[in-house]
Amino acid sequence: MEKRTEKNSYTVFFAIIMVVIVGALLAFTASALKERIAENKRIEKQQNILYAMGVNENEGNKANFVSKDKVGESFKKYITNQFVIQQGNESPDDQAYLIDIKKEQESAKNGNVRRLPLFIGEKDEKKFYIAPIRGKGLWDAIWAYIAMDENMVVQGAYFDHKGETPGLGANIKERFFMDDFIGEHLMSNGTFKGITVSKSNGDPKNDDKTDNEVDAIAGATITGDGVTAMIRNELKLYVPYFKNLKN
Amino acid sequence: MGLLSKKDSKLILDPLADNNPITIQVLGICSALAITAQLKASIVMSISVLFVLGLGNVVISLIRNIIPSKIRIIVQLTVVAALVIIVDLVLKAFAYELSKELSVFVGLIITNCIIMGRFEAFALGNGPWRSFLDGIGNALGYGIILIIVGFFRELLGSGTLLGFQVLGDPIDKTGVYAFGYENNGFMLLSPMALIVVGLIIWVQRSRNKALIEDH
Numbered sequence: 001m002e003k004r005t006e007k008n009s010y011t012v013f014f015a016i017i018m019v020v021i022v023g024a025l026l027a028f029t030a031s032a033l034k035e036r037i038a039e040n041k042r043i044e045k046q047q048n049i050l051y052a053m054g055v056n057e058n059e060g061n062k063a064n065f066v067s068k069d070k071v072g073e074s075f076k077k078y079i080t081n082q083f084v085i086q087q088g089n090e091s092p093d094d095q096a097y098l099i100d101i102k103k104e105q106e107s108a109k110n111g112n113v114r115r116l117p118l119f120i121g122e123k124d125e126k127k128f129y130i131a132p133i134r135g136k137g138l139w140d141a142i143w144a145y146i147a148m149d150e151n152m153v154v155q156g157a158y159f160d161h162k163g164e165t166p167g168l169g170a171n172i173k174e175r176f177f178m179d180d181f182i183g184e185h186l187m188s189n190g191t192f193k194g195i196t197v198s199k200s201n202g203d204p205k206n207d208d209k210t211d212n213e214v215d216a217i218a219g220a221t222i223t224g225d226g227v228t229a230m231i232r233n234e235l236k237l238y239v240p241y242f243k244n245l246k247n
Numbered sequence: 248m249g250l251l252s253k254k255d256s257k258l259i260l261d262p263l264a265d266n267n268p269i270t271i272q273v274l275g276i277c278s279a280l281a282i283t284a285q286l287k288a289s290i291v292m293s294i295s296v297l298f299v300l301g302l303g304n305v306v307i308s309l310i311r312n313i314i315p316s317k318i319r320i321i322v323q324l325t326v327v328a329a330l331v332i333i334v335d336l337v338l339k340a341f342a343y344e345l346s347k348e349l350s351v352f353v354g355l356i357i358t359n360c361i362i363m364g365r366f367e368a369f370a371l372g373n374g375p376w377r378s379f380l381d382g383i384g385n386a387l388g389y390g391i392i393l394i395i396v397g398f399f400r401e402l403l404g405s406g407t408l409l410g411f412q413v414l415g416d417p418i419d420k421t422g423v424y425a426f427g428y429e430n431n432g433f434m435l436l437s438p439m440a441l442i443v444v445g446l447i448i449w450v451q452r453s454r455n456k457a458l459i460e461d462h
Contacts, residue, residue, distance in 0.1 A: 005312075006316065011318055014315050014322075015318060018325060019325075022329045026329060029333050029336050029337070033337065033340040040339065165282075165284070166282050166284060167285035167288055167401070167405075168435060
């Protein structure tokens, strides 16, 4: 005799019920946790921006953000101005840090004018210009917050990624990599050159800050190239702003 | 193991050595190669698999009598995927930093053949408690190998353990680097993980000849 669970009708019935139950469960979990997750992401953005301008709780060789409960307060204290640059015009927007760079890149592809958020931070009477950028790594998206001075010399950087290989490409968010960018020049003789993550740098201690190069991570060539391309393509868009600033 | 009967404790202890999912059954190799460049990543992955496999085995065991055999693989896949997504969402909401650490691992768990293998080979034919023990045992067996491989790859490849520079600073030439020692960058690449797993298999089989299959 055929078992009940072998029948086609039962199989279809089971599949439908399973899909409905699992779907409902996932939808319920996702919507119940949606707000908390969005809040975590918002806090993380603030932490990232502050990290780039040197407001962090780094210990030894570990990168630590300002703690969650202090971040809102610090953000208000250090970030003095946020605005969006569009076709050379600046419009203030205190929610500029929430702009989704991915969406901006996509809409620019469709012929729209890209909105470029920029955050001004002040710490110890020093001014930081912090730009959010985004690019492609080996497996998925990579992004960064780069803090610069008015000459486009990097003052601090925070890199992050969605799915780079742990131990290799994922090391872009380790201090030994991020700290290499500090003091590095983006311009060379008045033209924008970016910073190349180079395998043939020959300067592991990064003593030469004007060579537009930092040392690459062994085994993470494509992630490194992604960082190079991201910096070159994205920060280039901010060059007119910095040129204006000097005049 | 006073708590467990002899048969039950065998479920946990067997996969640790003589029936290890990686070195004997040769399952889950892909993730063992991918994420063992760092010891910390190995540990995190082991814990994640422990959780998913323990829970997944129980779920499959509970519904084993009503699963239509024609679509059982799809059902198993759905259960793993649903569990993994729920775990991921909960982590994102309540332990955001940890979820960032896990990033790719969570996705990798779904494709880990050990999980499907245990669902298919054990949970479909055994009760929830025994399935739970089997899941824990196999995840531990998997974890041990991951941690051994991660230990050697991080130590020899980067000269660090859990991020601490145990061999000295390679740039300032302190510790063993003062004597001309260099990190072996090749250890960081996947082929060396396979070679390390191969060495473990070799050691294990030369200690216990019964494990050698004749072909």
